[in-house]
Amino acid sequence: MFIFECPANKTFLIFLLTVLVTVRAQQTELRDIDATALPPPDCREETYLCTRMYSVHRPTKRCINSLCLYSLQRVYVIxxxxxxxxxxQQDELLMAELxxxxxxxxKRQKRTTRRRCRRPNPKTWANRA
Structure with missing residues (x-):
């Protein structure tokens, strides 16, 4: 049995192996990104307007006859x-409590089912019977 080795085949195999490793790494990165992109089950994404006002210096040109003056005026941009x-949901409850x-x-009292009222109400129908 005769096996012919060509240096071009080795470089091609190394190239294929490199491509496969790169593709596999990208797939695992995509899985990690997809897992972190989803919010937890009790959370939701909310859109809101975040309007900002900031000041910038805008150049203005004023000409008197043939003499032109440039000045920087402060302008507010929205x-x-x-x-x-x-x-x-946890964050909403914490913010409401704060x-x-x-x-x-x-503070709100945490209610439990094991703890009964210490003073029973004598006017209830269960106590009258």
């Missing part, structure tokens, strides 16, 4: 954009 943020505390209201 930039209207639509931004996206991820809102989770807002409640800042406005002077007491």
């Amino acid at each position: 930039n209207k954009e639509i931004c996206v943020r991820t809102v989770c 807002c409640r505390e800042k406005s002077g209201w007491p």
Whole structure:
């Protein structure tokens, strides 16, 4: 059995191997990006207007007869954009609780089913029977 080795075939095989490794690496990167791009199940993406006002110096030209003067005037520009943020239910509850505390209201009590009322109400129909 006679096997003929050609240097061009080796470079071609090395090239194919390099291409396969590169494609495989890109596929794993895409999977990682797709996994991180999805928000958690209890979260949602919300769009909102994030309008910003900023000042810029705009050159103006004023001419008196043949003499022209250039000056920089401050001009306010309003930039209207639509931004996206991820809102989770836990974050909303924490923000609501923080807002409640800042406005002077007491903290909400966590309710459990194991704990009953300490003073029973004598006027209920169960206590009358």
